[in-house]
Amino acid sequence: MGLRHFLSLNDLSASELKLIMDRAMALKADQKDHGACGIMQGKVAVLVFEKNSTRTRISFECGIAQLGGHAVFMGPAESHLSRGESVEDTARVISRMAELIIMRTGAHERIEEMASSALVPVINGLTDFNHPCQLLADLQTYIEYRGDITGITAAWIGDGNNVCHSWMNAARILDFRLNIATPHGFRPDQALHDQCRSNVFMTDDPFEAARNAGVVITDTWASMGKENERSERNDAFKPFCVDSRLMQCARKDALFMHCLPAYRGQEVTAEVIDGPQSVVFPEAENRLHAQKALIEFLLDVNA
Secondary structure, X not given: OOOOOEOOHHHOOHHHHHHHHHHHHHHHHOOOOOOOOOOOOOOEEEEEEOOOOOHHHHHHHHHHHHOOOEEEEEOOXXXXXXXXXXXXXXXXXXXXXXXXXEEEOOOHHHHHHHHHHOOOOEEEEEOOOOOHHHHHHXXXXXXXXXXXXXXXXXXXXXXXXXXXHHHHHHHHHHOOEEEEEOOOOOOOOHHHXXXXXXXXXXXXXXXXXXXXXXXXXXXOOOOOOOHHHHHHHHHHHHHHOEOHHXXXXXXXXOEEEEOOOOOEOOOEOHHXXXXXXXXXXXXXXXXXXXXXXHHHHHHHXXX
């Protein structure tokens, strides 16, 4: 078997994804045995971040430390990538010094270039096209609170962005229904929709999308790189705010998720994100545990 990377949820089978979820929950339940016995003992991971981060950076750096390893962080202006060095050359150099690369960048093609030249596993810490590590945490959170996700209905309300794309992949792999409500002009990638068509259903009505959903998910209306569109997007997305009225269309026990950062009063009201159905902060914590399980999996299968 060749070198395994994690650039998309599609890099995992359903059984592998469930295996990682089980391990993530076990790691979360027992955090006593970190450090010297960790799979990263004596190993280095390099974080190549061309986009800023809070949760992704903290969760990876803490997780690598808890697994006994060391993280080297290179921010947007701290590598020669910012001065035009090729991704391929960067990958070749890092691969000879470290055991793992985590990249956070814009165009998805850049992380594909990193993986094509790397000699060690590459993990996608976010691209403009998808955010699979976020989905590991989201799936773990749902399973912890409600059990098996297969066969449920989930509702995505808002922008058809990178996190939405990863939810689409998850719906296809794990066989649940994903209702997506977006304004016209902000729908997810059409080619991806075609691949996931049997599990993904599009509408421009957020209340239709939320009907009988077991989990309602949203995200900021202006993702990184779209800040100059904020005013236009705020106008287009106003009817897509997740408020208590919309949550009432979902199941009574529906969870609310948001990958953060959140802007209360825009994509979600304070009443919802700070209310009893919200699992936003356990969801954020689970980035740590899910990514540790992912690192263990990749280092094991690539050993």
